[in-house]
Amino acid sequence: MRARALLAAYLMLGVADSVLAAAEVDGARWVTKPLLMPVLIAFVWVAARPGAEHDLRLPIGALVGGFVGDVGLLVDREATFLVGMAGFAVGHVCYLLAFRRMGITLSPWLPAGYLLAWGVMMAAVCGGLGDLLVPVLGYSLLLTAMAVCAAGVGRRTGLGGALFLGSDAVIALGLADVGLFPGQAALVMPTYVAGQLLLALTWASRPLPGRHADAAADPRSTAASG
Template structure:
């Protein structure tokens, strides 16, 4: 199977499992079917990773995005059981993923672009401040970890906005998805059925963030991109 049909096949599988897990997550809000999601949720990031590798034509230059998806896998599995200890493991996994995204986008010049357009970091900083102001009373023992994690997530979203429109939307959706999770932790219902938006926004976010590497084959390794200023502008 050539790279392009293989990429389409992996993408179709990812979409199939994404829809299935989204439906199961929505049903789980009303009934006890959470155990069924062990057959869908842990496969989401591996399927997306397989699509990325096939679309990019191989593993070259994909260390950081695949690390981001590996962090997402740890986060997905850690958040499946309703246990505080595993929740912290899941948060740590997502934190690793955000760090990898920030590094990858920085190597492609996102830092310079958001520095030149101060509305991006200022806007995200304001959004973070509002989020913490709304949630902090209900977070209790998780206040400090959530503050640290949310700062990293917000930074990732800002760096994503320094790439292009698709990655900007992906970063914003990731921030929205995790904000809804934080609202649930703080027992804060902003809109009816808000928990049902977590999975679709999260999965759309991961897919859109990965378009940096799936739109065209990766031609350079990450360090080479950093060493050649012109290479960052090409993405």
């Protein structure tokens, strides 16, 4: 029950923050956005598969990095933006290490496809990034690597990585003043909230009543628990 309550709280916060972001109500977002990752961390801890607690350090580290990123991007200054981007970068490294520990299986076309998409996006935004060009190039390549490796873990995890990548791609378009369609900025938070949740569910029981869910629901949970 605790896991379901925390999941519901995360989803409600995500919807609220997405609406506030779309309406450009920045003040109230200092309540909703910083709460997202702490609630998701609590959910991951409570909903962890039996025996998987020792595997939670890296995903929780990734979500802590997400918290730093969330707060950093709330302030409209380049310095805090860079701090936020660094927080997300640490989170992606944590995800990459966690995925490596779980095992990654990839077909050759998938990294090639993601790299092509990365190149197209960078070509679209590089002219408008100014001093942020180099850090955005490095960060976006790290994020793309995370998304690729997430796809090598499982479909749900891969979708989470793709949504996270899509969210940050929209942010990059905004930084470069590239408008592909009206209201594109409203996509940032819904895709981010969904992406982080799908990534976090990689370490959760199936179904999600709490720590006592049947570990046999996921064959990999048995291996993870030793």
